[in-house]
Amino acid sequence: MITLGKALNHGLRRALEDDPKVVIMGEDVGKLGGVFRITDALQKDFGEDRVIDTPLAEAGIIGTAVGLAIRGYRPVCEIQFDGFVFPAYNQIVAQVAKMHYRSKGKVRLPLVIRIPFGGGIGAVEHHSESPEAYFAHTPGLKVVTCANPADAYTMIQQAIASDDPVIFFEPKRRYWEKGEVDLDAPLSGAFPLHSARVARPGTDATVLAYGPMVRVALDAATAAAEDGRELEVIDLRSLSPIDYPVIFESVRRTGRAIVVHEAPGNAGLGAEIAARITEECFYSLEAPVLRVTGYDIPYPAARIEEEYLPDLDRVLDAVDRSFGW
Amino acid sequence: MAKGESVAGSDIPAGGFVQLLTPDGERVDTVTTADGTTYSVDFTDEEYRGLYRDLVTVRRLDSEAVALQRQGELGIWASLLGQEAAQVGSGRALRPQDMAFPTYREHGVLYCRGIDPIMPFGLFRGVDQGGWDPNEFKFNTYTIVIGSQTLHATGYAMGVTMDGKTGSADGEAVIAYFGDGATSQGEVNESFVWSGVFNAPIVFFCQNNQYAISEPLERQTRVPLYQRAGGYGFPGIRVDGNDVLATYAVTRAALDNARNGQGPTLIEAYTYRMGAHTSSDDPTRYRNGSEVEAWKAKDPISRLKAFLSKQKIAKKDFFAEVDAEANRQALDLRERVLEMPDPQPVTLFDNVYPNGSPEIDAQRTAFAEYQASFEGSAH
Numbered sequence: 001m002i003t004l005g006k007a008l009n010h011g012l013r014r015a016l017e018d019d020p021k022v023v024i025m026g027e028d029v030g031k032l033g034g035v036f037r038i039t040d041a042l043q044k045d046f047g048e049d050r051v052i053d054t055p056l057a058e059a060g061i062i063g064t065a066v067g068l069a070i071r072g073y074r075p076v077c078e079i080q081f082d083g084f085v086f087p088a089y090n091q092i093v094a095q096v097a098k099m100h101y102r103s104k105g106k107v108r109l110p111l112v113i114r115i116p117f118g119g120g121i122g123a124v125e126h127h128s129e130s131p132e133a134y135f136a137h138t139p140g141l142k143v144v145t146c147a148n149p150a151d152a153y154t155m156i157q158q159a160i161a162s163d164d165p166v167i168f169f170e171p172k173r174r175y176w177e178k179g180e181v182d183l184d185a186p187l188s189g190a191f192p193l194h195s196a197r198v199a200r201p202g203t204d205a206t207v208l209a210y211g212p213m214v215r216v217a218l219d220a221a222t223a224a225a226e227d228g229r230e231l232e233v234i235d236l237r238s239l240s241p242i243d244y245p246v247i248f249e250s251v252r253r254t255g256r257a258i259v260v261h262e263a264p265g266n267a268g269l270g271a272e273i274a275a276r277i278t279e280e281c282f283y284s285l286e287a288p289v290l291r292v293t294g295y296d297i298p299y300p301a302a303r304i305e306e307e308y309l310p311d312l313d314r315v316l317d318a319v320d321r322s323f324g325w
Numbered sequence: 326m327a328k329g330e331s332v333a334g335s336d337i338p339a340g341g342f343v344q345l346l347t348p349d350g351e352r353v354d355t356v357t358t359a360d361g362t363t364y365s366v367d368f369t370d371e372e373y374r375g376l377y378r379d380l381v382t383v384r385r386l387d388s389e390a391v392a393l394q395r396q397g398e399l400g401i402w403a404s405l406l407g408q409e410a411a412q413v414g415s416g417r418a419l420r421p422q423d424m425a426f427p428t429y430r431e432h433g434v435l436y437c438r439g440i441d442p443i444m445p446f447g448l449f450r451g452v453d454q455g456g457w458d459p460n461e462f463k464f465n466t467y468t469i470v471i472g473s474q475t476l477h478a479t480g481y482a483m484g485v486t487m488d489g490k491t492g493s494a495d496g497e498a499v500i501a502y503f504g505d506g507a508t509s510q511g512e513v514n515e516s517f518v519w520s521g522v523f524n525a526p527i528v529f530f531c532q533n534n535q536y537a538i539s540e541p542l543e544r545q546t547r548v549p550l551y552q553r554a555g556g557y558g559f560p561g562i563r564v565d566g567n568d569v570l571a572t573y574a575v576t577r578a579a580l581d582n583a584r585n586g587q588g589p590t591l592i593e594a595y596t597y598r599m600g601a602h603t604s605s606d607d608p609t610r611y612r613n614g615s616e617v618e619a620w621k622a623k624d625p626i627s628r629l630k631a632f633l634s635k636q637k638i639a640k641k642d643f644f645a646e647v648d649a650e651a652n653r654q655a656l657d658l659r660e661r662v663l664e665m666p667d668p669q670p671v672t673l674f675d676n677v678y679p680n681g682s683p684e685i686d687a688q689r690t691a692f693a694e695y696q697a698s699f700e701g702s703a704h
């Protein structure tokens with residue numbers, strides 16, 4: 001049993017071992033091992049050229065990673081916190097996302113941008129945001145997030161091995177949660193990066209979640225089971241592209257869908273998913289697709305973040321509403 | 326000279342700096358820099374004692390905050406320990422009409438602006454996100470995204486010019502605070518560009534405390550930071566950031582230049598962050614104890630104390646009185662911090678838009694109903 005944070009560390013270590021072109025770069029990733037220690041001891045073992053403490057400049061981190069990638073490297077960039085990605089936003093959406101398209105496929109940018117995201121750790125402003133929709137909205141980027149240590153370990157390696165630029169969101173409040181991880185499993189046999197996974201099978205309603213909310217959805221399913229409702233929980237894992245066949249199959253079976261995320265609801269991923277389910281599964285639906293999301297407000301002060309974050313009660317409430325239709 | 330090296334036999338970093346009070350508490354009367362500018366200060370005894378009181382008070386309030394954080398009463402705290410002179414010197418050099426744009430560590434400047442020292446605690450305790458009135462105190466809210474405030478300060482300063490409030494001795498000036506790490510950000514460089522091009526009445530006050538979390542200065546620059554200013558077309562100057570007299574003198578001169586219409590200055594206050602970056606940091610991973618010890622010998626408070634004693638400007642009972650008063654303020658602050666209530670959940674929806682929004686209003690109503698549905702239940 002290891003923590004999700006440690007699983008990422010192992011995954012990064014293995015990527016550095018397997019491919020000399022992999023470099024890690026970011027603020028404080030070296031000696032300090034990152035503010036969450038995800039890169040702990042990697043600089044010590046792989047040197048300052050492979051694990052690079054960068055100047056404090058996010059546009060610089062991503063912009064230079066683009067150049068390194070063009071040069072044949074596979075940079076893995078760490079953005080220290082979700083709210084600090086925006087200085088790099090121009091580089092990501094205007095450059096990273098478009099190089100392959102612009103060059104008619106001649107330029108590949110196999111770079112990974114790791115971003116700890118989401119709330120629930122009692123932090124100050126800019127340390128708890130969920131900016132995934134901005135990136136999912138940008139064609140040319142892949143956007144993924146893990147929800148447990150096993151996925152963290154394989155998905156980070158898959159993201160690094162991928163020829164696409166990948167935004168890799170890490171659910172920071174799950175960094176300390178433990179799970180089984182097979183550190184020797186070959187990557188070739190792993191579950192594909194861009195697939196959703198049924199985290200708990202069920203028959204009565206489908207709850208769709210990702211990243212930090214998967215745990216909440218699973219807890220809600222456990223609670224609902226006591227009331228005799230079997231919720232199917234799907235961990236999306238990939239947010240762009242979204243693995244719709246898995247979702248449609250489930251919703252056609254259960255007839256009900258509830259999308260859960262921490263980000264504000266307005267123009268969020270839940271809206272997109274709800275629209276797609278409505279288009280594809282209309283005749284199977286017993287109720288409208290419901291969303292449980294953060295409110296449409298800036299992420300609030302820590303002492304009331306629990307009111308902001310979707311919790312088990314709010315998911316169960318949505319389940320009730322779905323059944324009450 | 327190799328980077329990081331000091332001028333032989335002195336405490337002065339390569340390239341020198343303006344110092345008016347040595348670590349031993351000796352007054353240097355005047356310092357004339359290469360460009361012919363002469364810096365000095367002429368304080369009354371009362372003013373000297375006032376500066377000392379400021380330094381001791383902000384340090385004591387800061388140490389109370391560190392303690393409160395350790396006791397779980399604050400989510401995080403960014404300590405100013407070691408940087409008191411840079412903050413008090415520059416903060417006291419500001420005139421009432423001047424506007425300041427801080428980062429998240431400028432509790433000492435905030436204090437000098439006359440703001441109730443409890444104000445930043447809302448942010449660090451997690452009950453609000455700042456929330457003093459920047460217009461009232463001429464001190465903007467704290468800025469956590471590194472470097473962003475330098476552009477705001479530049480724009481504000483451009484507005485000062487557009488309002489015709491420069492060009493005289495009682496004009497307005499603006500000061501922007503940031504760290505050594507921030508100088509790497511694109512936005513900070515853009516603020517230099519804009520300020521230079523528009524001759525904005527601004528002082529860039531960089532507290533070079535030698536680290537950006539774990540990364541030493543060498544990770545941000547190859548040249549001393551103050552030298553960058555030349556490339557943007559305005560003067561840069563380095564000052565001993567642990568010397569409250571020198572930081573005062575240099576900042577006052579730069580602010581006066583700005584208010585007189587002479588444009589921007591970059592000040593590099595050469596100092597040291599004695600504590601952790603914030604309370605979530607582990608400095609033993611990236612710096613050694615002997616370095617910290619060496620900087621202890623340059624302490625901003627002890628040198629002023631030595632000076633005041635030698636010059637007989639203050640005696641034992643003054644120092645004791647200042648300590649006691651600072652202590653009293655710290656305990657008072659502690660009590661008030663502990664009493665800071667958690668916000669009412671429904672305040673989540675306040676202040677998103679100045680004139681409200683139908684959608685947010687609907688969410689507020691639904692939220693209140695949802696909350697009420699738990700009342701009387703086991704929830």
Ligand SMILES: Cc1ncc(C[n+]2csc(CCOP(=O)(O)OP(=O)(O)O)c2C)c(N)n1
Nearest residue numbers: 080084469470471504505506507536537538
């Ligand atoms: C854009 C951005 N990136 C990263 C961070 C995380 N972070 C907070 S403080 C800090 C170091 C700042 O160093 P410096 O500018 O030297 O100021 P100091 O804290 O030392 O006063 C970092 C990297 C941030 N707040 N904003």
